[in-house]
Amino acid sequence: MTVAPVMKAPLPPGTREHLLSPVTHAALRLQNAIAIASREFLAANGFVELLPPMLGPVTDPGVRGAKQLDVDFYGHRYKLMTSVILYKQASLLAFDRIFYLAPNVRLEPLETATTGRHLVEFHQLDVEMRDATRDDVLALLQGLMRHIVAHVLRECTGELAALGRDPGAFTALLREDFERMTHAEAVRRLQGLLHGQSADAEIDWYGEKLISEQTDRPFFITDYPKGSRGFTDGESRTEPGVLRNFDLIAADGFGELASGGERTHEYRRLIERMRESGENPSKYAWYLELARDGGLPASAGFGLGIERVTRYLGGLETVWQATAYPKLPGVLAP
Amino acid sequence: MSALSADGLPEESIRRRARDGTAAVFPALDGYGRRLYGAEPAAGGGDELDRVRVVPPVFVPLRLEKLYELGREPLYGDVDLTAAVGGFASPLPLFVCAFGSTQVAGAGDLGRAVSEQAGRLGIPMVIGENVVPMHGYRDAGLLSRIRAYAAAVPDGLGGVVVQQSTEDADAEVWNLVYSDPVATELLNTGRLAFELKVGQGAKPGLGGMTVLPRAAAASVAGQFLVDDAFGAGAPTVLRSSSPGTFTEEILRQQVHLMRNNYPRARTWVKLHPGRDVGQAAEIAWAAGADAVTVDGAEGGTGWAPPVFLGQVGLPLAECLRRIDKHEASLLASGRVWEGGRALKCLAMGATAVGLGRAALLAADEDAAEGLVRLVRCLELELRLLMSALGKYAVPDLGADDLWLPSEGSDRDRL
Numbered sequence: 055m056t057v058a059p060v061m062k063a064p065l066p067p068g069t070r071e072h073l074l075s076p077v078t079h080a081a082l083r084l085q086n087a088i089a090i091a092s093r094e095f096l097a098a099n100g101f102v103e104l105l106p107p108m109l110g111p112v113t114d115p116g117v118r119g120a121k122q123l124d125v126d127f128y129g130h131r132y133k134l135m136t137s138v139i140l141y142k143q144a145s146l147l148a149f150d151r152i153f154y155l156a157p158n159v160r161l162e163p164l165e166t167a168t169t170g171r172h173l174v175e176f177h178q179l180d181v182e183m184r185d186a187t188r189d190d191v192l193a194l195l196q197g198l199m200r201h202i203v204a205h206v207l208r209e210c211t212g213e214l215a216a217l218g219r220d221p222g223a224f225t226a227l228l229r230e231d232f233e234r235m236t237h238a239e240a241v242r243r244l245q246g247l248l249h250g251q252s253a254d255a256e257i258d259w260y261g262e263k264l265i266s267e268q269t270d271r272p273f274f275i276t277d278y279p280k281g282s283r284g285f286t287d288g289e290s291r292t293e294p295g296v297l298r299n300f301d302l303i304a305a306d307g308f309g310e311l312a313s314g315g316e317r318t319h320e321y322r323r324l325i326e327r328m329r330e331s332g333e334n335p336s337k338y339a340w341y342l343e344l345a346r347d348g349g350l351p352a353s354a355g356f357g358l359g360i361e362r363v364t365r366y367l368g369g370l371e372t373v374w375q376a377t378a379y380p381k382l383p384g385v386l387a388p
Numbered sequence: 389m390s391a392l393s394a395d396g397l398p399e400e401s402i403r404r405r406a407r408d409g410t411a412a413v414f415p416a417l418d419g420y421g422r423r424l425y426g427a428e429p430a431a432g433g434g435d436e437l438d439r440v441r442v443v444p445p446v447f448v449p450l451r452l453e454k455l456y457e458l459g460r461e462p463l464y465g466d467v468d469l470t471a472a473v474g475g476f477a478s479p480l481p482l483f484v485c486a487f488g489s490t491q492v493a494g495a496g497d498l499g500r501a502v503s504e505q506a507g508r509l510g511i512p513m514v515i516g517e518n519v520v521p522m523h524g525y526r527d528a529g530l531l532s533r534i535r536a537y538a539a540a541v542p543d544g545l546g547g548v549v550v551q552q553s554t555e556d557a558d559a560e561v562w563n564l565v566y567s568d569p570v571a572t573e574l575l576n577t578g579r580l581a582f583e584l585k586v587g588q589g590a591k592p593g594l595g596g597m598t599v600l601p602r603a604a605a606a607s608v609a610g611q612f613l614v615d616d617a618f619g620a621g622a623p624t625v626l627r628s629s630s631p632g633t634f635t636e637e638i639l640r641q642q643v644h645l646m647r648n649n650y651p652r653a654r655t656w657v658k659l660h661p662g663r664d665v666g667q668a669a670e671i672a673w674a675a676g677a678d679a680v681t682v683d684g685a686e687g688g689t690g691w692a693p694p695v696f697l698g699q700v701g702l703p704l705a706e707c708l709r710r711i712d713k714h715e716a717s718l719l720a721s722g723r724v725w726e727g728g729r730a731l732k733c734l735a736m737g738a739t740a741v742g743l744g745r746a747a748l749l750a751a752d753e754d755a756a757e758g759l760v761r762l763v764r765c766l767e768l769e770l771r772l773l774m775s776a777l778g779k780y781a782v783p784d785l786g787a788d789d790l791w792l793p794s795e796g797s798d799r800d801r802l
Binding site: 279331334383 | 552560563564566567569572584610630632633634635637638640641643644645646647648649650651675676
């Protein structure tokens, strides 16, 4: 078993101190600009913003080791959304291009409290395009990131200065295409850095930080192996076992910003992939009925972590600095 | 009842079915929660493993090796029984099998008594599926067993293995345990594993079964099949889990996903004695399982239809024959309670053997010391047998150490 070095990011101060901190003020203003720029870019590209559902009989199962939160819904067990992925796919029955700025709740393992990159309660910009390929969404996401960064460099000079973030950190991001490497290539590079990354698992948290330190602009890791992700990530038709998915990794050690890819949408494939990920298909009745009776549209999309993007653009030490009311795994806080 | 009779047919069994309907497909209900069920050993001599004899040789070259090492004649106290069991260090090639949600072990103190003693012995312990949906997580349920084990286990030894079935996935048992402070110490010392339950020996191809009062059935009806098997007006109903659908790819990917999602826990897979058990074990190991447990058709259960107990699944000996050697652990269970059967399993390729019903009976006999005493007996027998074979480490055991009367003088057929 690989045991990565323990990461020890600091924990948040009390609520008053955090809310009075100039760092919090600058980070939240930066976040506001990120939301404005995202909506501007997506609207210009024909996307309809929907308001996110918060509860459902099931939610995104594809989350490593994180527990879902149960809610008693008139005597039935419902879940708070770990992500709105299932609703994103369904919403394409109404519109061809949609997005949400959605709250997510995941009870992450205790060991993630000090990675500096995990929050129990966080937000994602969740984007989905009907009949799109992975290449389509990689291009869209690169365009979105550049639009956000250009907007922030223009509108948030004071905030960046207050946070001590050098605008030069984004020169390569604005000029050069984001590199794409397969998961297998990422594993090779990590093993070259003497990190014992498993070839058939998700890049571990430390590995992600390590590989992220080697570059000057964000990059995509594509083609994760099947056993590393939930059933909604689409499997390649030509390379069984390889997923048509990706992560967007920030430069300078800031790690993962987004996950996405082409989706599993055919009924029989959904059933198979649910079983391969140990799921009980009967839980997903509403979603499977949509897939069986008339079908779910083929699509691709991504979820971009808003607090993580804020952390990256602001150069913040930890992701909780990018939220007013941080909730960390195992830490009791308002 | 008329005077009609039918020699050569089990008349009473047929009449019971005619009287009681599908209730007669199951054991008599008054035994539920008090009896443990399993295959009846065949008349006149038990199962194949019982008939196998342990055959010490005259010439004992490995005893000579031990003599060199010690500088004196070796004795049974010199046998090294330590074993690596599914990634855990164990002082004995033994573990405690899963027992799940039936009344016998589920809600009472027996589960906790076994946990405490297994912990004290330092041998790994498996906690069965459906404990969480049926008995809850914190107080009476799963965590109390983990806590009892963790409080008693010596540093560096043993480990706790938590099963999750298809229905348990709804309750997210593994996610709960992985993030629970009660399990943190075990996790941090590499002594937590998760076991994917593909099946069990007593009822291959079926999921878990329990008998519930009709009033309690409504609360689990959304998750399980609730069946009027004992009659429409009967006070009890049958609650069945799904066995889960597996293909080679489903098994492979479920193991991959477990390793991906819980990188700090060990991964175990429990198989029923299916005819493709060898292939399934290969796939589980290749996907990265630290242990594959094969539960022979002799394996016990809290409840099963006798047609499965008596007529379904490969006997443990045949399972072991169908599974090729692998460097990861192969664990065997099914009617093991003493040293002879344990040694035969080890000699046929098992890394360790599991105590199921025997552990429950022992803890029922004496909640404080019963299991410890049972294990000490088994340990002494293993030492005596291995010493007699001139072998002082478990991996040295092999098929040569056994003889099956029906196979005459051909030693290679075991």
